[in-house]
Amino acid sequence: MAARRALADRQVKRRVDAAEVFAYVDDCLASAERRAFEARMRDDPELRREVAQWEAQNRAIRAAYGAPASARAAIELGASVNENAPAGMVSSPPARRAAGARPSGEGRAKAPSRGSAAAVAAPARFAAGRRVVRFLAALAALAAGLLIAAPPGGPAWPRDPLLEAGLAAYRAFAVSSAPIEFAAADPDAARRWLAAQFAGGVIAPQFASDDLRLVGGRVAPGMATRAAFLVYEDRLGERVGLLIEPVDAPPSRKPVWREVGGATLAAWTGAGFGLVAAGPRREPVAALVRLAAEARAPAR
Amino acid sequence: MSSIQEWCDGAGGVRRFGLALVRDDRFVCDDVCAAALVDQLFRQASLTLVRERRADRRLTRARAFAQFVRLYRRHVRRLAADEGDGGWAEGSTPPRRANGSPTAAVRALPLELRETLLLVVLAGLTHAEAAEALDISLAVAVRRLARARARVAAHMAAGSAQEPAAWPRAAHLRIVK
Numbered sequence: 211m212a213a214r215r216a217l218a219d220r221q222v223k224r225r226v227d228a229a230e231v232f233a234y235v236d237d238c239l240a241s242a243e244r245r246a247f248e249a250r251m252r253d254d255p256e257l258r259r260e261v262a263q264w265e266a267q268n269r270a271i272r273a274a275y276g277a278p279a280s281a282r283a284a285i286e287l288g289a290s291v292n293e294n295a296p297a298g299m300v301s302s303p304p305a306r307r308a309a310g311a312r313p314s315g316e317g318r319a320k321a322p323s324r325g326s327a328a329a330v331a332a333p334a335r336f337a338a339g340r341r342v343v344r345f346l347a348a349l350a351a352l353a354a355g356l357l358i359a360a361p362p363g364g365p366a367w368p369r370d371p372l373l374e375a376g377l378a379a380y381r382a383f384a385v386s387s388a389p390i391e392f393a394a395a396d397p398d399a400a401r402r403w404l405a406a407q408f409a410g411g412v413i414a415p416q417f418a419s420d421d422l423r424l425v426g427g428r429v430a431p432g433m434a435t436r437a438a439f440l441v442y443e444d445r446l447g448e449r450v451g452l453l454i455e456p457v458d459a460p461p462s463r464k465p466v467w468r469e470v471g472g473a474t475l476a477a478w479t480g481a482g483f484g485l486v487a488a489g490p491r492r493e494p495v496a497a498l499v500r501l502a503a504e505a506r507a508p509a510r
Numbered sequence: 511m512s513s514i515q516e517w518c519d520g521a522g523g524v525r526r527f528g529l530a531l532v533r534d535d536r537f538v539c540d541d542v543c544a545a546a547l548v549d550q551l552f553r554q555a556s557l558t559l560v561r562e563r564r565a566d567r568r569l570t571r572a573r574a575f576a577q578f579v580r581l582y583r584r585h586v587r588r589l590a591a592d593e594g595d596g597g598w599a600e601g602s603t604p605p606r607r608a609n610g611s612p613t614a615a616v617r618a619l620p621l622e623l624r625e626t627l628l629l630v631v632l633a634g635l636t637h638a639e640a641a642e643a644l645d646i647s648l649a650v651a652v653r654r655l656a657r658a659r660a661r662v663a664a665h666m667a668a669g670s671a672q673e674p675a676a677w678p679r680a681a682h683l684r685i686v687k
Contacts, residue, residue, distance in 0.1 A: 229652045232659075238636045264659060267612075271631050271662070274612040275530045277523075434560055 231257070235264040371433035373468055373477045376453040376486025379430040379439045380473060384451035384488065390426030390441060400427065404438055408456060421497040425449065433484065442498060450489030450498050457484045465499055467492075524552060527633040528578060531625060535617045537589045551581045575633055576643035579625055586621065615665035623658035626651055 233239050234247050251257050272278070392403050407429055422442040430439035432455030440452045462480040465487075469475070474495045477486040487498040528548035529541070538544050555577040616624060629640040641651035 228656050232652060232655055233637060236630050236637065238638070263663070267659060267662060267666075268631050270612040270666075271616060271627075274616075275526060275632055277526055277632050 231260055231264065235261060235268060370466070370468075370477060372455070372479070372484045372486055373466070373470075373475050375431060375433040375437065375455065376451070376475055376477060376488050377470060377473060379437070379453045379486075380451040380475075380488035383428060383430060383439055384441050384449045391428030392426055400424065403427075407436075407438065419497065419501050421445065422450070422494065422501060437484075442494070442501075444489075444494040444497070448490050448494060450487065450494045452498055452502060453484075453486040453488070454502075455484045456482060523633060524555075524574065524578060527575065527628055528552060528582070530613075530616065530628050530632055531579070531582060533613075533617060534621070534624070537586060547585070551578055551585065554581050572635060572639040572643040575629060575635065575639075576645070579629075579643060582625075583621070610666050610668075612662065612666065615662040618665055619658055619661055623654050623661065626654040627658035627662070630655060 230239075230247060234244065239247060251261060392400060404427060422444055425441045425443050427438060427440040429436050430453060431437070432453065434457075435455065437453050437455035440454070442450050442452070444450065457479060463478050465476040465478040467474070467476050473488055473490065474492050475486060475488045476495055476499050477484070478499075479485070485502055487495045487502065489495040489498065525548055528551060529544050532538050532547050532551075533541070533544045538547060555574070558577055559574060616627065619627065626640060626644065629635045629643055630637065635643060637651055637655070638648055640655075641648045644651065646654075
């Protein structure tokens, strides 16, 4: 019985040791634990050999798949650091490892003692109070702005995110007083400008038609990323807008028509783009839909 | 990871992880097919994450990888069902000839072990994040990691042991002075 218990204890201990070794090798230990483990490793050649073995295996796998030596460091840099920054501005992975920096919050610094907690509590409470006041003030300002811009009972918003983006762009940039980011005197220059704004290319509709005349365009927020927004004028001088957003492999969808708050909208997807035509009346919007439908091949 | 932008920035890492994961020499046997499948899964994962973000659900790096893994598992289950083979998880992988390379050793792993090992070693997730991504406990994740590492080591050792063993078979070769 005792022998069985001793065997079970040894197995549990081996499992715990292996977990700790893996945690060290995979950089999952907090800085204090890491230091303690390294101290143990200094006295234990068997442990050193085991760690070296798994580290070598990690390196071999990363090298075989063309990954950087420290996969986690690469993700962090890709996620939060400007790749164009000079190398000196970015701390190297070994430096961070030596400093015990933890990316995932596992190895945060030890919590302060009770005395030091009391010492930092008062300024922290004060700062928190100021944050709350600032937040409430911002909220009040936002509410006031919304009341001025859109009084209660104003136009509703469509639920489709693409329509919503198109309507927002139309209301913000297609009104007569809105500035135009680039002039459309030269359609070719406009097309070149537009192509330069989108690395993946955008649909380039025919810029002149019998019904509509291009006024200009700009970059506008889309439903998930930025979009091109072209502004046209019809024969009556009314402005209509066309939002063109690159979308990753959308299904082909025929135009869906909606009338929201005095604006007529038509939204459809296809060929890697989501498009919304918006205007004050149905006729110019329909003309714009026809114009965009003619430009099926994107200028990539 | 706190935003879709960061998911897009980390796309290189996800693709690398995906290419390593899907290339199993069973359902996906060449790099072109692997790249096509990874592109498809990556798009699906991105769209799902965009939707989740709109629903105000917290987006973490582990969730992003978890979404990719979930989609891949579904894909593999479908393929296995098409083949009339229910065993797509651990224990069902046919034995492969060891050649000593790390990629061959990783491909020879069953899916459960392969995804755990690659999430930690290649994607750089912590053990806790990998467990979260795979929807398993930390203890199970560490056990899988241990099994995966042991198998990779054995596979690589067997492969490197085979190379010198091939020499004596060439009996027609003689040392000529």
